[in-house]
Amino acid sequence: MKDLITSKSFKKLICLVLVLVLLLIIGGLTDNNLLSSIVNGITLPMAEVSAAVSEEALKPNYDELYEENEALKEELATLRTQLADYYNVKQENERLWRYYDLKAENPQYDILPATVVRRDPNDDFYSFTLNKGKSDSVAVGDPVVTENGIIGWVYEIDSFTAKVKTILSPDAKVGVIDTVTRDSGVVSGNVLYADKNLTTMTRISAQNKLKEGDIVTTTGISGIYPAGLIVGEVKEIAFDEYDTSMYAVISPFEDIRTVIDVVVITSFDGQGEISQGSIEDITLSTEPSTTIPESETAAETEASYEDVQTYEDEEVYFEQAPAEDEEGVW
Amino acid sequence: MVMEKRRNFLRFLAYSLEIIILYILASTPHLLPEIFGSKPVILLPVALSIAVFESETVAMSFGFVCGVLTDVGFSGKIGFYTVVLTLLCFAIGYCARNFFVTNLLNASIIGIVSIAVLILVHFWLNVSLADIPDAGKYFVSHYISRIIYTGAFFVPLYFLSRLLCSTMKNE
Numbered sequence: 001m002k003d004l005i006t007s008k009s010f011k012k013l014i015c016l017v018l019v020l021v022l023l024l025i026i027g028g029l030t031d032n033n034l035l036s037s038i039v040n041g042i043t044l045p046m047a048e049v050s051a052a053v054s055e056e057a058l059k060p061n062y063d064e065l066y067e068e069n070e071a072l073k074e075e076l077a078t079l080r081t082q083l084a085d086y087y088n089v090k091q092e093n094e095r096l097w098r099y100y101d102l103k104a105e106n107p108q109y110d111i112l113p114a115t116v117v118r119r120d121p122n123d124d125f126y127s128f129t130l131n132k133g134k135s136d137s138v139a140v141g142d143p144v145v146t147e148n149g150i151i152g153w154v155y156e157i158d159s160f161t162a163k164v165k166t167i168l169s170p171d172a173k174v175g176v177i178d179t180v181t182r183d184s185g186v187v188s189g190n191v192l193y194a195d196k197n198l199t200t201m202t203r204i205s206a207q208n209k210l211k212e213g214d215i216v217t218t219t220g221i222s223g224i225y226p227a228g229l230i231v232g233e234v235k236e237i238a239f240d241e242y243d244t245s246m247y248a249v250i251s252p253f254e255d256i257r258t259v260i261d262v263v264v265i266t267s268f269d270g271q272g273e274i275s276q277g278s279i280e281d282i283t284l285s286t287e288p289s290t291t292i293p294e295s296e297t298a299a300e301t302e303a304s305y306e307d308v309q310t311y312e313d314e315e316v317y318f319e320q321a322p323a324e325d326e327e328g329v330w
Numbered sequence: 331m332v333m334e335k336r337r338n339f340l341r342f343l344a345y346s347l348e349i350i351i352l353y354i355l356a357s358t359p360h361l362l363p364e365i366f367g368s369k370p371v372i373l374l375p376v377a378l379s380i381a382v383f384e385s386e387t388v389a390m391s392f393g394f395v396c397g398v399l400t401d402v403g404f405s406g407k408i409g410f411y412t413v414v415l416t417l418l419c420f421a422i423g424y425c426a427r428n429f430f431v432t433n434l435l436n437a438s439i440i441g442i443v444s445i446a447v448l449i450l451v452h453f454w455l456n457v458s459l460a461d462i463p464d465a466g467k468y469f470v471s472h473y474i475s476r477i478i479y480t481g482a483f484f485v486p487l488y489f490l491s492r493l494l495c496s497t498m499k500n501e
Binding site: 004008009010012013016017020021023024027036039040043046047050051053054055058 | 350353354355357358359360361385386387390394398399401402408409412413416417420424
């Protein structure tokens with residue numbers, strides 16, 4: 001042991017360790033390890049070369065790349081299909097959520113979401129065909145609406161499709177009432193306005209108090225349309241240049257010319273029944289909303305079909321058959 | 331004398347090349363496979379296998395070089411392995427010359443035990459004392475496999491060092 005301690009090599013070891021410890025202390029204090037920097041400087045080029053060689057060696061060859069490419073193509077095709085499905089489902093979900101409110105407010109409605117699949121290019125009043133038909137319990141005369149109000153009614157059906165006429169058509173005869181002034185009339189399309197997505201409210205009293213911005217809704221009296229469906233707002237009040245009668249131009253809240261997603265109301269309380277009661281029962285709201293609860297509308301007005309009845313200085317008009325060639329349906 | 335110096339020079343050059351090549355192999359990404367999340371510390375068995383055949387001064391020198399390179403490879407800063415490997419190689423070199431016969435069994439026991447102790451001390455200093463959470467799990471999942479993986483390199487490196495030593499020392 002004594003030989004070891006006095007040996008030359010031991011002294012070298014002590015010197016080396018002391019130098020090392022000194023370097024470590026200096027490096028720790030100054031945060032600048034000189035020896036590490038030197039070694040790193042020498043070994044870095046070697047490390048870079050070896051890393052580059054390793055990277056090159058690990059690169060996939062042509063066959064591997066080809067296989068990977070094929071697998072990725074397949075995956076891409078699958079993902080594309082899934083993406084298309086996702087967008088379809090998302091769109092359908094959005095559409096159904098829109099109609100959920102309508103159903104929630106009117107639980108008595110049986111509603112059936114439908115999509116416009118065809119538009120008749122020869123029809124100036126924007127009638128269209130839906131992708132639902134008899135097999136989906138759609139019937140002639142069923143109202144067609146969106147969350148923004150009434151669009152039209154089904155006038156012809158087959159097993160899988162239904163044709164719809166819009167309220168822009170002169171064939172439309174929808175009994176309506178002003179929610180503010182309680183003036184009533186009949187909404188019917190007009191060739192002059194259909195192109196502008198406007199319809200007209202005719203048969204209004206000369207003493208009417210209609211004003212621009214009023215919202216008109218269906219009366220629901222004759223059982224063709226549910227009561228309280230929004231038709232649109234009064235845009236203008238004008239005189240017919242031929243018979244000097246007054247009419248109001250109604251602007252629907254939905255652009256009927258371009259609508260795609262709609263709802264068919266296949267059943268509702270009072271469908272096909274001519275209601276009896278007083279127009280005074282109508283509770284009107286100035287707030288635009290999708291519908292006014294049926295219990296609060298003129299559901300009990302005593303009336304007769306296609307009649308005009310004066311009731312406490314108010315003329316009340318009732319909905320009329322949408323098309324003359326559908327006798328027996330109404 | 332000149333021949334002896336020349337042989338020594340060639341031997342040290344061969345050791346140096348061995349160290350450099352193995353250092354490059356150890357530090358090249360993706361070259362040596364990981365076993366249970368750990369890679370071997372190849373320069374430990376290199377230094378120890380040289381130390382069992384050489385004098386304490388030479389063993390200390392190569393221990394120092396291997397320690398520096400190991401530290402640089404680990405953390406980029408010289409520290410634990412440099413100091414400890416320098417001391418350990420000196421001790422092994424001294425013992426191999428004075429206290430035991432250098433054969434495979436003795437060398438393997440000394441080498442593998444030294445490797446295990448070095449890695450355990452490294453764990454104690456860097457993980458246990460650093461209060462790293464779940465240190466036990468870390469030890470089981472990484473350090474045990476590292477000890478075994480590194481120790482497995484000792485035997486082939488022992489034979490390599492013996493070959494270099496026998497061809498260039500006793501000629």
